[in-house]
Amino acid sequence: MTGLDELDRESAQPGAGRGTADPVKALLHRHRELCERAVDPLEIAAGLEAHGVTDRTAARFRHRDVFSLAEELYARIPRDGDTSRPSADRATPGPRAGWVVLTLLPGALGLVSVAALRLTHGQTRVYAVSAGVLAVVLALRAALRRGGPLGTTPATPNPPTTGTAAWTCWLVGYALLGDGLLHTAITGGPDGLPTDGTGATDVTSDGGWALTVAPALALTLAFAPGAWSARLFAVRARRKVAASHGLEDFADSVRPLLFGAFALFLCALAALFTLCATVLDEPFPLHEVLTLGALFFLARLLTLHGFTHAPKVILAAAALAQAAVLAVVLTARLPGCGALAAPVETLVTAWDPSAIPALVCGAAALTLLIHAARTLTRASAHAQPEAPSLGDPA
Structure with a gap:
């Protein structure tokens, strides 16, 4: 049943709005709590859209679009005093020093951890690297939980679960x-522990495999550009709500903002990874890092705007797909199971091992991008004033 059908049926009931002579009154009766709670007409428009009211529905109420209808609903709610309405065009709070530090902290600690890995030896290296990894995790946790551009607020619906964090850790570990x-x-291996990428022999035996730290370091350094890209998208999209004259008009104007913020983050990530791989003298699987970074950025952006189910499912699917590839290769060593690994071996031979995570994360990121283009272009996704901003309070 459409939102229009429900409204027509309810407006015909006694007491719902005193008949159909004033259909807007029936709509106000149905959504009175939304209208009383809203700080401006834009929140009412977003709430109506979330309840299935479209521009076509608004035409039945003698309004050109949902935004015009929301303005009348806002005007009909009595309010004390003659205070001016907050507006989406109001000045956006400037960045606070605390939020700037939080966005830069994971990358700074990542640099310290990599330095500890390269400059220490033996048991000291184990302690130093463990402390560095713990510090990076705590810094990311603080940045993601204390508001800010990529952080949740008390108003964020359905915050990320520990399960999502586990899948994220697996993807970074891979x-x-x-x-x-x-x-x-x-x-035919492995026959030992991983090396640190420098060929050091104090942490591995012959036959170990290489540990590449440049991708993880680039991702931690890219946390700050990701935060600013998310803030840019949220602020500009909020302004587009005020300037739009219909839901379709709003979607058409916000979609380029989404793609622009996404491209901006990827460009920053590519530059940071190029620098990290060059300085650390490690392999350069740029396609792998970009697809993984794209997956993380889109998952976080969707989560912050209240769409948590798709990121959770897609992150889990990507992690399980990578685990399945490793399991298939190891299972192929059993008698009679050699053919199982043939597709993986063919792909790795034709390209390189980074092709597997690039394809997996690329498909996952593309799925989330399509989903984001449909959901984050809705006015209801930008209804809350708690949209990511470096100036929001904790």
């Missing part, structure tokens, strides 16, 4: 170890 492990497994 970026560190997966390519080397896959290559070693195909060639």
